[in-house]
Amino acid sequence: MSSENLHAPRERLSKETLHMHHAIVSLMEEMEAVDWYRQRADDCDDEQLKEILLHNMREEMEHAAMVLEWIRRNSKDFDANLREFLFKDGEISDH
Numbered sequence: 001m002s003s004e005n006l007h008a009p010r011e012r013l014s015k016e017t018l019h020m021h022h023a024i025v026s027l028m029e030e031m032e033a034v035d036w037y038r039q040r041a042d043d044c045d046d047e048q049l050k051e052i053l054l055h056n057m058r059e060e061m062e063h064a065a066m067v068l069e070w071i072r073r074n075s076k077d078f079d080a081n082l083r084e085f086l087f088k089d090g091e092i093s094d095h
Contacts, residue, residue: 016074023071030064033057 006013006021013021037057044050072079084095 020071020075023067023074027064027067027071030060030067033060034064 010018034057037053037060041050041053041057044053072082085092
């Protein structure tokens with residue numbers, strides 16, 4: 001998915017909607033990079049390279065967390081849902 005893959009004409013979208021779209025696409029790309037680095041590390045039999053790949057994976061997690069925090073700060077709905085579900089004990093589906 002690219003940031004040009006909009007579902008409505010760009011000129012009809014608010015600046016806020018476009019910003020949120022860019023953030024969501026960026027979050028998806030960061031999470032995909034986390035997955036790629038983890039798979040490559042699992043498949044790697046060179047310990048030094050494996051450590052580099054895992055380091056890179058953790059950097060992508062940092063990027064994803066930063067974008068997620070921007071989303072939380074800029075969307076009351078995301079903020080409410082993240083506050084309800086994140087950093088809680090017990091079953092995730094019990095709310």
